[in-house]
Amino acid sequence: MSQMVHDIDDGELPSEQNGPQLNDESNGGSASGVILKKGPWTSAEDGILVEYVKQHGEGNWNAVQKHSGLSRCGKSCRLRWANHLRPNLKKGAFTAEEEWLIAELHAKIGNKWARMAAHLPGRTDNEIKNYWNTRIKRHQRAGLPLYPSEVRLQESKESQQGQSTAGKIGDRGHTGFLLENSYQKHDILFDSLNANQGGLPYVLDIPDISANNILLKGLGSSQHCNFLPSTLPYHKHFHDSTMPFLSSSEVTRNGFYPLHHIQDYTYDKIAQSIGYYSPLNPGPSSQNSLCYSHSLSNGNSSTSKPTFEAVKLELPSLQYPETDLSSWGTSPPPPLLDSVDVLTGTPLPTSLLESDSSSPYNSGLLDALLHQSKNLSSSNNHCSDKSSNSSTATPGDRADSSTLYVYEPECEDYADCVSPFGATSMLNECLAVSTNRNSFDELQPAQTLNENTLKAESAYQALTPNSEDQGMSMLDMPRPDVLLDSDWYELGPAFTKNQVDVNNSRATLIGGDDLGSGFKYMSEEISSGQVWNLDSCTWNNMPAVCQMSDLP
DNA sequence: AACGTTGTCAACCGCTCGTCA
DNA sequence: CTGACGAGCGGTTGACAACGT
Numbered sequence: 374m375s376q377m378v379h380d381i382d383d384g385e386l387p388s389e390q391n392g393p394q395l396n397d398e399s400n401g402g403s404a405s406g407v408i409l410k411k412g413p414w415t416s417a418e419d420g421i422l423v424e425y426v427k428q429h430g431e432g433n434w435n436a437v438q439k440h441s442g443l444s445r446c447g448k449s450c451r452l453r454w455a456n457h458l459r460p461n462l463k464k465g466a467f468t469a470e471e472e473w474l475i476a477e478l479h480a481k482i483g484n485k486w487a488r489m490a491a492h493l494p495g496r497t498d499n500e501i502k503n504y505w506n507t508r509i510k511r512h513q514r515a516g517l518p519l520y521p522s523e524v525r526l527q528e529s530k531e532s533q534q535g536q537s538t539a540g541k542i543g544d545r546g547h548t549g550f551l552l553e554n555s556y557q558k559h560d561i562l563f564d565s566l567n568a569n570q571g572g573l574p575y576v577l578d579i580p581d582i583s584a585n586n587i588l589l590k591g592l593g594s595s596q597h598c599n600f601l602p603s604t605l606p607y608h609k610h611f612h613d614s615t616m617p618f619l620s621s622s623e624v625t626r627n628g629f630y631p632l633h634h635i636q637d638y639t640y641d642k643i644a645q646s647i648g649y650y651s652p653l654n655p656g657p658s659s660q661n662s663l664c665y666s667h668s669l670s671n672g673n674s675s676t677s678k679p680t681f682e683a684v685k686l687e688l689p690s691l692q693y694p695e696t697d698l699s700s701w702g703t704s705p706p707p708p709l710l711d712s713v714d715v716l717t718g719t720p721l722p723t724s725l726l727e728s729d730s731s732s733p734y735n736s737g738l739l740d741a742l743l744h745q746s747k748n749l750s751s752s753n754n755h756c757s758d759k760s761s762n763s764s765t766a767t768p769g770d771r772a773d774s775s776t777l778y779v780y781e782p783e784c785e786d787y788a789d790c791v792s793p794f795g796a797t798s799m800l801n802e803c804l805a806v807s808t809n810r811n812s813f814d815e816l817q818p819a820q821t822l823n824e825n826t827l828k829a830e831s832a833y834q835a836l837t838p839n840s841e842d843q844g845m846s847m848l849d850m851p852r853p854d855v856l857l858d859s860d861w862y863e864l865g866p867a868f869t870k871n872q873v874d875v876n877n878s879r880a881t882l883i884g885g886d887d888l889g890s891g892f893k894y895m896s897e898e899i900s901s902g903q904v905w906n907l908d909s910c911t912w913n914n915m916p917a918v919c920q921m922s923d924l925p
Numbered sequence: 926a927a928c929g930t931t932g933t934c935a936a937c938c939g940c941t942c943g944t945c946a
Numbered sequence: 947c948t949g950a951c952g953a954g955c956g957g958t959t960g961a962c963a964a965c966g967t
Binding site: 411412413414448449452453456457499500503504507510511 | 937
Binding site: 927928929930931932933934935936937938939940941942943944945946 | 948949950951952953954955956957958959960961962963964965966967
């Protein structure tokens with residue numbers, strides 16, 4: 374072995390310009406006084422290490438140098454083996470499935486590269502980390518969102534469901550889920566995606582606004598803007614996933630959900646590839662507008678000027694710049710998220726805060742988002758007031774302004790349209806248009822729904838295949854969470870134009886230009902396999918839909 | 926062609942955690 | 947209980963290539 378080392382030093386050592394470095398005593402010199410090499414590994418060194426591992430197995434890396442004569446420290450050996458030499462390593466670009474999974478995992482566990490790698494056979498933590506960091510940089514520069522909307526929505530959903538089943542991701546043996554379950558389903562998902570390459574749905578995932586803005590506002594960074602078109606079906610695997618949400622202790626290690634980086638890897642690959650730009654974002658020249666609409670939600674801004682230049686790449690997971698914490702909540706300590714408008718960062722009305730004492734707020738941003746979404750849609754009162762954050766606004770106040778239609782021309786400038794809430798209104802409008810059956814259940818009888826909600830209800834009723842046979846009046850219909858607890862998702866290519874985007878807190882009708890085509894739910898509990906023909910829907914009364922044909 | 930920017934990759938560094946004497 | 951040690955993890959850096967201006 375020593376001879377091999379000698380060979381390395383004499384002949385194999387690369388003549389690379391920067392040449393192999395030798396560890397100085399301060400950081401790597403072995404205890405035996407051998408000068409340990411640093412820098413790129415040579416093939417000879419690799420051979421030594423491989424041979425050593427073959428004979429001795431992995432581990433005890435510090436013994437490698439002693440036994441093999443390899444002039445590398447144990448850490449370096451371990452890294453080299455793990456990242457380059459161990460068998461079954463998968464090289465090359467990440468597949469779409471892997472990218473999706475990375476995003477999903479990152480949304481769940483944050484920068485836990487090793488844990489991610491555990492779910493990506495053949496991939497190393499370093500690879501994943503590099504990949505993700507590169508993506509972050511790119512998205513930050515472009516002002517693009519990070520996570521796929523579906524990931525976020527799923528997180529939201531699971532955050533609620535996981536409240537009672539919270540546990541560490543790694544503690545639940547959910548590895549199988551990812552490796553066995555989601556992989557298969559990702560296949561479906563990306564098959565669908567591929568199939569739609571030429572015509573992905575113009576899905577404006579309105580609810581994402583809220584998610585985006587939770588983070589956006591919390592982070593004060595457009596980098597974290599997540600408002601993006603939903604380009605991928607809300608995939609079944611999410612539902613099937615047994616991956617529980619993070620335990621509150623994990624999720625809120627710092628008091629909030631570990632969405633350290635918000636990005637949507639689908640955005641640049643898909644949305645841009647298909648030339649999608651939001652109505653607020655007419656084209657590449659303003660590709661950040663989606664984020665702008667959130668950036669402006671800092672309370673008063675009415676412009677769409679991006680503000681991400683000064684944003685640190687990785688901000689603490691939650692910050693509430695310029696937020697008066699003292700006015701947040703009603704009970705100390707003020708939750709980081711619970712009492713803050715996810716879009717504006719402004720305190721939520723007390724009524725909202727108090728509306729559900731059992732809310733899963735403490736699970737994190739997305740939880741808060743979901744819950745707040747429910748509250749918002751239920752209370753339906755805090756975006757209508759254009760001039761204040763008051764919680765006294767009445768549902769009717771916002772009815773007209775909440776023409777929800779993010780595509781509505783007159784609402785192109787959201788800041789102007791609904792200031793000071795800016796994008797907040799988008800959320801509320803989204804919520805309004807959403808067929809949030811929670812709201813229906815709870816509020817409609819009291820006539821607390823605004824006009825849009827009623828429209829949404831109407832549309833929802835229209836969606837109901839046979840309300841009579843089903844015995845499902847609006848009030849009788851399952852709550853959204855029930856629906857989502859069920860097994861549903863869009864059916865891929867068939868949904869390239871129209872989608873029903875449902876999550877725990879809302880069901881948003883999102884259409885394309887062929888509104889005549891049907892939606893299809895798959896809901897085991899409700900209407901498995903049923904096709905809900907939207908032809909019967911009063912489209913013009915469905916804000917979220919009626920403008921879809923105006924999409925670019 | 927020169928230069929700057931960006932992306933990718935590999936490796937190192939510092940820290941934390943678990944184990945063990 | 948405590949300190950030493952090894953292993954592992956996440957962050958960071960540097961080299962290099964590709965690309966655009």
